[in-house]
Amino acid sequence: MKYQTVIGLEVHLQLNTKTKAFCGCSTDFGKAPNSNVCPVCLGFPGSLPVYNREALNSAIKLALAFGCQIQEHTKFDRKNYFYPDLPKNYQISQYDLPLSRNGYLDIHVQDQPKRIGITRVHLEEDAGKLIHEANESLVDFNRTGIPLLEIVSEPDLNSPQEAFDYLTSLKNIIGYLDVSDCDMEKGSLRCDANISLRLQGAKELGVKAELKNMNSFKGVKDALTFEVERQTQLLETGEQMVQETRLWDVEKGVTVAMRTKEGAKDYRYFPDPDLTVFIIDQSLISRIKKELPELPQEKVARFVKEYGLSEYDAKILTCTKKNAEFAEKCIQVYPGKDKKEIVNWLIGPLLSEANLRKIELYELKINIKELINLLGFVQRQEISYLSAKIVLNQLIDSQKSTHDLIREGNLQQISNTDALTQIIETVIQENAKSVSDFKAGKTNALMYLVGQVMKKSSGKANPKVVGELIKGRLS
Amino acid sequence: MSIDKETINHVAHLARIELQPNELEKLSGELHAILGFIDKLSNLNVEQVKPASHILPISNVLREDQPHISLFPQKALENAPSKKGNFFSVPKIIE
Numbered sequence: 086m087k088y089q090t091v092i093g094l095e096v097h098l099q100l101n102t103k104t105k106a107f108c109g110c111s112t113d114f115g116k117a118p119n120s121n122v123c124p125v126c127l128g129f130p131g132s133l134p135v136y137n138r139e140a141l142n143s144a145i146k147l148a149l150a151f152g153c154q155i156q157e158h159t160k161f162d163r164k165n166y167f168y169p170d171l172p173k174n175y176q177i178s179q180y181d182l183p184l185s186r187n188g189y190l191d192i193h194v195q196d197q198p199k200r201i202g203i204t205r206v207h208l209e210e211d212a213g214k215l216i217h218e219a220n221e222s223l224v225d226f227n228r229t230g231i232p233l234l235e236i237v238s239e240p241d242l243n244s245p246q247e248a249f250d251y252l253t254s255l256k257n258i259i260g261y262l263d264v265s266d267c268d269m270e271k272g273s274l275r276c277d278a279n280i281s282l283r284l285q286g287a288k289e290l291g292v293k294a295e296l297k298n299m300n301s302f303k304g305v306k307d308a309l310t311f312e313v314e315r316q317t318q319l320l321e322t323g324e325q326m327v328q329e330t331r332l333w334d335v336e337k338g339v340t341v342a343m344r345t346k347e348g349a350k351d352y353r354y355f356p357d358p359d360l361t362v363f364i365i366d367q368s369l370i371s372r373i374k375k376e377l378p379e380l381p382q383e384k385v386a387r388f389v390k391e392y393g394l395s396e397y398d399a400k401i402l403t404c405t406k407k408n409a410e411f412a413e414k415c416i417q418v419y420p421g422k423d424k425k426e427i428v429n430w431l432i433g434p435l436l437s438e439a440n441l442r443k444i445e446l447y448e449l450k451i452n453i454k455e456l457i458n459l460l461g462f463v464q465r466q467e468i469s470y471l472s473a474k475i476v477l478n479q480l481i482d483s484q485k486s487t488h489d490l491i492r493e494g495n496l497q498q499i500s501n502t503d504a505l506t507q508i509i510e511t512v513i514q515e516n517a518k519s520v521s522d523f524k525a526g527k528t529n530a531l532m533y534l535v536g537q538v539m540k541k542s543s544g545k546a547n548p549k550v551v552g553e554l555i556k557g558r559l560s
Numbered sequence: 561m562s563i564d565k566e567t568i569n570h571v572a573h574l575a576r577i578e579l580q581p582n583e584l585e586k587l588s589g590e591l592h593a594i595l596g597f598i599d600k601l602s603n604l605n606v607e608q609v610k611p612a613s614h615i616l617p618i619s620n621v622l623r624e625d626q627p628h629i630s631l632f633p634q635k636a637l638e639n640a641p642s643k644k645g646n647f648f649s650v651p652k653i654i655e
């Protein structure tokens with residue numbers, strides 16, 4: 086490849102505090118327009134903002150989870166601009182003394198770990214919501230002042246896929262911290278992307294475009310992929326590139342230059358005189374550090390070490406904290422040292438059942454003891470794997486025991502030779518071709534015949550016994 | 561420190577105010593005087609003074625995450641120059 090892609094991401098994250106950043110208005114979603122507002126978040130003269138302790142703690146927690154250095158001295162600044170969703174005509178944000186700097190997040194590129202730098206995590210507040218009508222724009226200030234974190238990455242990402250993986254991993258980690266809903270569709274997580282291209286090996290960065298208006302991780306990846314193409318063509322034809330903001334049009338699958346007035350980005354930051362400085366002392370940092378949960382990467386390593394899981398399986402089961410907790414409970418209750426069986430059931434049939442119901446693994450209403458019982462029936466060859474999957478389906482949302490369900494469904498595995506011989510005779514008669522194939526040495530034919538017996542027995546026949554019986558009968 | 565008309569026009573644009581030519585003339589004189597007055601600060605010896613971003617020597621003023629009672633929408637909208645239902649209404653914004 087002639088050009089190297091350089092991407093940096095800016096993520097805005099709503100914190101899940103009960104109240105807004107600088108006032109006691111509720112952060113509840115979906116309330117009547119302009120009902121979660123007060124003089125502070127409406128920017129009335131004489132009102133005084135005071136920052137939310139919980140928001141500060143959550144912010145420190147998140148910054149620490151990404152290995153950031155918490156700054157000892159931090160303050161709020163005013164970022165000045167005019168827009169109707171901003172009642173004060175400035176956003177309270179942080180400029181030269183952000184809460185934290187120099188963190189990182191590890192992703193995997195072709196199975197190799199790659200460290201992506203996090204420049205800073207700083208505190209700010211959300212703006213309101215605009216609804217554009219034919220002749221006017223309507224403003225709802227319910228969202229105004231909800232605490233946000235801005236998480237800025239270094240330009241260390243070199244492909245749209247890496248950007249996607251970074252966001253996925255970021256979301257997983259934040260999910261473990263329980264500081265945000267992280268829902269891009271609800272707007273609690275938003276992402277802007279800076280992207281430029283340069284000749285491989287070049288030191289200087291190329292002219293960048295800032296991409297906005299993506300509302301899913303896939304949207305971010307698609308917009309970046311489009312932009313790589315567009316910028317490559319511009320560079321190849323020698324056209325002049327301009328630094329600009331471009332909006333992703335999801336319908337058309339293109340980015341479009343945004344018209345902005347000259348000088349609009351002159352934010353004239355200055356310290357907000359309404360808010361005091363913050364001195365973050367070591368004792369607070371170490372207290373919050375102690376409260377940090379085991380993070381996904383650590384959990385994967387532990388699952389591999391303690392329970393002998395493959396890294397692949399461990400990653401699937403630790404995607405969210407709640408799934409990981411559910412999986413670990415199952416693994417612990419499962420008797421014996423070798424956990425392969427229960428893990429295969431979690432990743433196979435149980436995950437399928439969850440997907441079928443469009444819920445998460447941990448949300449499956451299943452008695453773990455009964456699940457383990459079910460696996461026991463399969464291991465003792467008292468029911469077939471096929472029947473066990475049927476029982477599993479019934480076990481979920483049910484008060485009944487595995488034992489009762491097997492008995493009610495008449496699913497006990499048939500290993501009894503007399504009972505099986507009859508079915509086998511019928512199958513042999515009906516499948517002359519396969520029989521002669523088998524006799525000619527085609528082993529696949531045996532599997533087909535066993536399959537036919539399974540079918541006729543409604544999945545209840547013991548496939549191992551059937552195989553042996555057929556082999557004996559035909560040799 | 562002097563201030564030219566271009567700067568005043570730029571600041572006026574950022575503040576979303578429109579200036580008449582005579583106002584521009586008047587303001588450039590006034591702002592010049594104001595900046596000159598503030599410039600006096602640079603003559604002070606502040607070597608012994610710690611940089612501060614707040615007027616009081618206090619820090620870490622925080623509030624607990626407890627909800628208060630918000631305004632009723634009618635109250636919040638009471639002084640709005642224009643409204644529609646529960647919304648504030650503004651001239652159409654297109655970006």
Ligand SMILES: [Zn+2]
Nearest residue numbers: 108110123126
């Ligand atoms: Zn408020």
